[in-house]
Amino acid sequence: MKLLFDNESRSNKKMIGKGLAIVLHENEVDVYRNHEYIETKQIKSSFEKRLAVVQLVNNYGAMKNRLAEVFDISRQSIDNWLNSFEKNGALGLINNTKDSWKKNPHRFKGNKSKELEQNRLEVKQHEQQKEIKRKAEQELELFDSSELTPEPIKTDAYSDVYNFEDNRYAGSMLLMAMMEHLYHFNDLSAKVYDSQVAFLYLFIQMHILEIDSIEQLKVIQKHEFGRVTGMSKLPSLPNVWKEVHQGANAAKVDGFMTDIFKHQAINGLVGLDGLALDGHFRPYYGKEKLRSGYFTQRDKMMPGETQMFLHDDSGRVVYFETQEGKGDIVKTLKKASEYVEGLNNGQKPLIAIDREVWGVKNFIYLSGLRIVTWQKHVDAKKLEEIDIKMFKTELTKNGKTWKLYEDTKDFTDKDKNKINLRRIILHNTANKKRLSMVTTDREEDKLVIADTILNRWGSNENTFKYTKERTQMHYNPTIRILNESSNQEIANPVYIDKNKELQKEKKTLAKTQRTIGKIPITQNKDEKLRKNQHRDDLNAKVLMLNQKIETIKNELDNIPERIDIDSIGGNKYKQLDHEGINLWSLCGSVFWNSRKELIQRFEHYLPDFRDTIPVLEALIKAPGRIKSTSDSLLIGLETQETPRYKSAQIQLLRYVNSLNIKINGKLLQFSWKVSN
Numbered sequence: 001m002k003l004l005f006d007n008e009s010r011s012n013k014k015m016i017g018k019g020l021a022i023v024l025h026e027n028e029v030d031v032y033r034n035h036e037y038i039e040t041k042q043i044k045s046s047f048e049k050r051l052a053v054v055q056l057v058n059n060y061g062a063m064k065n066r067l068a069e070v071f072d073i074s075r076q077s078i079d080n081w082l083n084s085f086e087k088n089g090a091l092g093l094i095n096n097t098k099d100s101w102k103k104n105p106h107r108f109k110g111n112k113s114k115e116l117e118q119n120r121l122e123v124k125q126h127e128q129q130k131e132i133k134r135k136a137e138q139e140l141e142l143f144d145s146s147e148l149t150p151e152p153i154k155t156d157a158y159s160d161v162y163n164f165e166d167n168r169y170a171g172s173m174l175l176m177a178m179m180e181h182l183y184h185f186n187d188l189s190a191k192v193y194d195s196q197v198a199f200l201y202l203f204i205q206m207h208i209l210e211i212d213s214i215e216q217l218k219v220i221q222k223h224e225f226g227r228v229t230g231m232s233k234l235p236s237l238p239n240v241w242k243e244v245h246q247g248a249n250a251a252k253v254d255g256f257m258t259d260i261f262k263h264q265a266i267n268g269l270v271g272l273d274g275l276a277l278d279g280h281f282r283p284y285y286g287k288e289k290l291r292s293g294y295f296t297q298r299d300k301m302m303p304g305e306t307q308m309f310l311h312d313d314s315g316r317v318v319y320f321e322t323q324e325g326k327g328d329i330v331k332t333l334k335k336a337s338e339y340v341e342g343l344n345n346g347q348k349p350l351i352a353i354d355r356e357v358w359g360v361k362n363f364i365y366l367s368g369l370r371i372v373t374w375q376k377h378v379d380a381k382k383l384e385e386i387d388i389k390m391f392k393t394e395l396t397k398n399g400k401t402w403k404l405y406e407d408t409k410d411f412t413d414k415d416k417n418k419i420n421l422r423r424i425i426l427h428n429t430a431n432k433k434r435l436s437m438v439t440t441d442r443e444e445d446k447l448v449i450a451d452t453i454l455n456r457w458g459s460n461e462n463t464f465k466y467t468k469e470r471t472q473m474h475y476n477p478t479i480r481i482l483n484e485s486s487n488q489e490i491a492n493p494v495y496i497d498k499n500k501e502l503q504k505e506k507k508t509l510a511k512t513q514r515t516i517g518k519i520p521i522t523q524n525k526d527e528k529l530r531k532n533q534h535r536d537d538l539n540a541k542v543l544m545l546n547q548k549i550e551t552i553k554n555e556l557d558n559i560p561e562r563i564d565i566d567s568i569g570g571n572k573y574k575q576l577d578h579e580g581i582n583l584w585s586l587c588g589s590v591f592w593n594s595r596k597e598l599i600q601r602f603e604h605y606l607p608d609f610r611d612t613i614p615v616l617e618a619l620i621k622a623p624g625r626i627k628s629t630s631d632s633l634l635i636g637l638e639t640q641e642t643p644r645y646k647s648a649q650i651q652l653l654r655y656v657n658s659l660n661i662k663i664n665g666k667l668l669q670f671s672w673k674v675s676n
Helices: 046-060 064-071 075-093 112-138 172-183 185-193 198-208 214-219 222-228 237-249 253-266 329-343 360-365 380-385 446-457 463-470 493-518 533-557 579-605 609-620 643-658
Strands: 013-017 020-024 028-033 036-042 162-167 275-283 292-295 300-311 317-324 350-353 370-374 393-397 400-412 418-428 434-439 489-491 562-564 624-628 632-637 666-671
Touching: 013 064, 020 046, 028 046, 036 046, 046 064, 046 075, 064 075, 075 393, 162 222, 172 185, 172 198, 172 222, 172 253, 172 579, 172 609, 172 632, 172 643, 172 666, 185 198, 185 253, 198 237, 198 579, 214 237, 222 624, 237 579, 253 317, 253 329, 253 579, 275 292, 275 329, 275 446, 275 463, 300 329, 300 463, 300 579, 317 329, 317 579, 329 350, 329 360, 329 370, 350 446, 360 400, 360 418, 370 446, 380 434, 393 446, 400 446, 418 446, 434 446, 463 579, 489 493, 493 533, 579 609, 579 643, 609 643, 643 666
Parallel strands: 275 350, 350 370, 632 666
Antiparallel strands: 013 020, 020 028, 028 036, 162 624, 275 300, 292 300, 300 317, 370 434, 393 400, 400 418, 418 434, 489 562, 624 632
């Protein structure tokens, strides 16, 4: 029996977990388990080295982080090799060469990391969908199994029968089909609004065709637009407004939102971990007195409301809510986490959030959650002092390579509140800059935590800028004022004035102390300190200022920071009705998530991912012809002339046809040949 220490010294031993050890030679590596020799693997070429690493993980359960240290490679590289091997076997591990695409047709083309990341996302979403469905079926007390697939409900939508008609908006039916496939939107909406669903399809089509307001419907072709919204003809604007206000007056949006969010969670349409929460401010330009928030586009405080959106790691909308003024992102964070936890059978989500949540009191309030945010008030010099050798873990994200180091840090506020948090420091290998983040999570791997926040605030910044480019996020179809806001608290003017007085005295004190420091200290011939009347006067002034500052502080302690507006007789704050804006945003979210699904599918059909969105949008906005029978809707679309674009568009239409999608009981089928 060959033992580890028969012929090798202890210094050559490298432990790699699970009782495994390896001894490296120039072109090979010996593998041992519990000091007993198992086999020798060749590592002469890079291919053999990759294959050896993959086999050590797959066959023996070696720890990836220890293998990364032994072979001086990154943990991300090992994950890439494992994914390549799983998809294409050993051929997927062959290095890139000039003619490798001829020798190895199975190897990844283009950016391997991007393809692997896409594959991981698909696998993750597929596994999430399977797991969520399994748990949902087991826990009937949480979700009724009938909610997984709603019972079909007949409405008046798309009920007309007609022969082929030219329609300049025919391509929009492609997104409508995907929306029906994912959400069963006709059934869910009819369950809440009975047969009054026409205004919802109107909102959906406005998002698809980038119609920013109901007033813009003046310039569309009413008959053709009516066909794609399920009506024989779009009504006149007064009647459109009437239907929209009837839908808003029904006050059913909360239940509708709950049904949509629950449906997409149960069916795995959105991720429920690695989320990001951020607020989007909607300004109000009316005359009523509303609470204000910060409007970044105009760099000023304005009256309005804030919508808090929760997105998954692919940018899909998981949840949102509307709040007056700037909103309370800390309370929303807790509410959103608990909401997702309920949808995910008790599993708390990891949520990335901006620095707005910073504060020891906030962290204590959120200590039971799993959040990650950028560290505020960072001492850059102290970060630079950390030895680069401490950064042993590597992460590649958004085309940048980061090295990671983790420690813990105590944070204390002015009220002596204290909390200890995990801190993860990122070192950018390109520009040598360092960033710091903190998390309340105690167990998750630092790679996952760093990936979650970089996914949101890396080169991508956030989903809002992309959503705003594609759809009108600021639009509110029903701007209605409720009587009064439930929150009438304001900053106490007396407290503000007294605090200003305190800051003024502090500045005077600092200036006086600086002046004293500039007066030279001299001595008499007997070496005693020479008196200086000016310095003595200034020292007396310092004593007086300190006494005054203490007096003001004591007064501030007895003055409330916030008071009710009634106590000063001011005009009360009004509140906007959120029914209409939530309906518009909910339709926008369903549209956005359905479009994301189409984009993800369409990427498979084009050689260059940069063509995906432009070519897909061209198909969505393509003219064509529509025919409606008693049991089907037939849509013929004009495809593009460029061969590779046309081929990709046809493949997508074939895929959609294979799903056998029905809308209000009618089968949707697409053709790339416009029928006569």
